[in-house]
Amino acid sequence: MRPRFSKHAEGSGAGAGTGDTYVSSLFTHNPEATTVQETAVEEEHVPQEASNAPIADATNFEGLGIDPFLTKHLSERMSMTQPTKIQRAVIPRLLTRQRDLFVQAQTGSGKTLAYSLPVINQLMSCKGVTRDSGLFAVILTPTRELATQIYGVLEELVGCCRRIVPGIVIGGEKKKSEKARLRKGVNILVATPGRLADHMDNTEVLDLSMVRWVILDEGDRLTELGFEETITKILTTIEEKSKISRSISIYPELPSRRVTLLCSATMKDEVKQLGEQSLEDGEWVNNETVPDKQGDINDSNVLAPAQLVSEYLIVPAKLRLVTLAAALKKITLEKPESRIIVFFSCSDSVDFHFSVFTRDGKDPRRRIVGEDGEVRDDIRQAPASEQTVLSAPLLGENAVIHKLHGSLSQQIRTSTLNAFSDQKNKAAYEAKPSILFCTDVASRGLDLPLITDVIEFDPPFSTDDHVHRIGRTARAGKNGHSCLFVLPGKEEGYLELIKPFHPSGFFNKDYKELLAQGFGKEWDVTATTWHLDVERWIINSNINASSRPMTLARNGFQSHIRAYATHLSTERSIFNVRDLHLGHIAKSFGLRETPGKLGGAMGKDKKNGDQPEKKIRERKVTKNGAVNEEYAKRKMNAVANQHMSTGAEEFNIGYQ
Structure with missing residues (x-):
């Protein structure tokens, strides 16, 4: 039976219960x-002129020096006719000079084509180059996902010249398969640093003697992951094994020395140091660099695109889950073809929220055509633990959510990304709106098509990560929208740190207004009911010996707290785990009490009488080891009465 709610509102939240009516404590305490916030502007913010759009003037790819045949392929097969600013700056330099480049550009500005087109163009000009000719270019990336995406772009580009063959070595599969590809021959190799270093030591068929180009993509991320030493080893080995001087007469169209390119959206000290180590007399190039002339550093390269509409929400901890639901409901209702990315701090939090929003969902890729011609869901669905793409009935009939994080196998990560990015196979995969729940594994470099909205549900671990996250939308001149969740109190100080990255404005949106837009007229009652349904789903799963939702909720809560404690020490005054109200955070994970232990991260809470897990387990089973269903029911009712009575105090298990 559904709970009944009093119509006598207390403040702006749910009303106080009278008689046999009661309310959840969601909107109290x-x-x-x-801090005093800017007045929220209710009308929709108008995007400004795009700062990373293709240049709409007489300049085209052929005018930059790209072969007419390749230019035609770009236009007809890839719908690209005009270069972006960074492409206009980089392409002529790589085609006409033999000088190392330090490329600083906004995310989504077209860096991949900026370095790929000149390499392929020059290899096409060598009529004798085939896959047997050797390896001429190495592209190093920090993540497997980015490497896979770049490899996909290369495959599209060489569609007009099949004798040029790209390859990829990134791990996640047997080295035997990668060795077989290298043995057949590749001209351009995309790799992660660790995997390439492994092959350099153990794969005899990997010949680096002809390498003309080395591209280090996402330099800031490469340094963050500690690849400097590995990259130095790779560059040193390539230099030692180089036989370029012997082949100049064979390939006069190619550079007579190795050209190294370092790309990065941000210019931290570590990236500059990597540039000093890897580049020889490198030229600094950015969006504002005039073609074929050296330009100065411009701060706009590390800013959010001008056309991006950026908002932030100051949301109490207990209301985070329902506010996220309201945000997704609003977006999917207003933009039926929306494509949304939601960033979380850790993989366990991704798993929990994915399970909440895809309850009763089906994998849309598993569909069959019946004898009557009707398309139906295939009943042979994968086990819940293996599902990463499911429909989301709570958000709409056609909504689909994907999940992506580093704890998934490479095969699953690749298939999930392909499903989310698939724009061609609409007959087999009709996923509109399409949503991706992920960690920062998807924040760097990936060119996920047509992203309309980015939601940072958990603040990033650095301002650089913030720039990369919001850079998934408003790419290549298109409009986009981003929204950041922060807690009331000290976290509000984070807004001042990132406002300088938003030259077009950073707007405050009232979470209550968003709840009303997502849940309707009686938003407090509807949101409370929605959250209670989540809590019951978790409790009932624990009673019915199907404890997966409870386990996901507990793991999500615990990992979220641990992740929170890893924020930069320089931001400790803003993100301090001791300032968190752990009871309220637990409620946002559908829990009515915090887990007793956090693996040493939290002590036992004497105030609330937490008891050792061993005793709790003993009470829940009979002498024969079976589940004591009577006890479980009594415990559930006691917890429900305690936390849903109108006079109940919210528990606080924070640090003293």
Whole structure:
């Protein structure tokens, strides 16, 4: 039976219960914002002129020096007719000079084509180049996902010249398969640093003597992951094994020395140091660099695109889950073909939220055509633990959610990304709206098509990560929208750190207004009911010996707290785990009490009487080891009465 709610509102939240009516504590004891916020503008913000759009003037790819045949392929097969600013700056330099480049550009500005087109163009000009001719270019990336994407772009580009063959070595599959590809021959190799270094030591058929280009993509991320030493080893080995001087007469169209390119959206000290180590007399190039002339550094390269509409929400901890639901409901209702990315701090949090929003969902890729011609869901669905793409009935009939994080196998990560990015096979995969729940594994370099909205549900671990996250939308001149969740109190200080990255404005949106837009007229009652359904789903799963939702909720809560504690020490005054109200955070994970232990991260809570897990397990089973269903029911009712009575105090298990 559904709970009944009093119509006598208390403040702006749900009403106080009278008689046999009661309300959830969702809208009580919530802290307010501590800083004076800008007045929220209710009308929709108008995007400004794009800062990373293709240049709409007489300049085209052929005018930059690209072969007419390749230019035609770009236009007809890839719908690209005009270069972006960074392409206009980089392409002529790589075609006409033999000088190392340090490329600083906004995310989504077209860096991949900026370095890929000149390499392929020059290899095409060598009529004798085939896959047997050797390896001429190496592209190093920090993640497997980015490497896979770049490899996909290369495959599209060489569609007009099949004698040029790209390859990829990134791990996640047997080295035997990768060795077989290398043995057949590749001209351009995309790789992660660790995997390439492994092959350099153990794969005899990997010949680096002809390498003319080395591209280090996402330099800031490469340094963050500690690849400097590996990259130095790779560059040194390539230099030692080089036989370029012996083949100049064979391939006069190619550079007579190795050209190295370092790409990065941000210019941290570590990236500059990597540039000093890897580049020889490198030229600094950015969006504002005039073609064929050296330009100065421009701060706009590390800013959010001008056309991006950026908002932030100051949301009390207890209301985070329902506010996320409201945001997704609003977007999917207003933009039926929306493509949304939601960033979380850890993989366990991704798993929990994915399970909440895809309850009763089906994998849309598993569809069959019946004898009557009707398309139906295939009943042979994969086990819940293996599902990463499911429909989301809570958000709409056609909504589909994908999940992606580093704990998934490479095969699953690749198939999930392909499903989310698939724009061609609409007959087999009609996923509109399409949503991706992910960690920062998807924040760097990936060119996911037509992203309309980015939601940072958990603040990033650095301002650089913030720039990369929001850079998944508003790419190549298109409009986009981003939204950041922060807690009331000290976290509001984070807004001042990132406002300088938003030259077009950073707007405050009232979470109550968003709840009303997502849940309707009686938003407090509807949101409370929605959250109670989540809590019951978790509790009932624990009673019915199907404890997966409860396990996901507990793991998500615990990992979220641990992840919170890893924020930069310089931001400790903003993100301090001791300032968190752990009871309220637990409620946002559908829990009515915090887990007793956090693997040493939290002590036992004497105030709330937490008891050792061993005793709890003993009470829940009979002498024969079976589940004590009577006890479980009594416990559930006691917890429900305690936390849903109108006079109940919210528990606080914070640090003293």
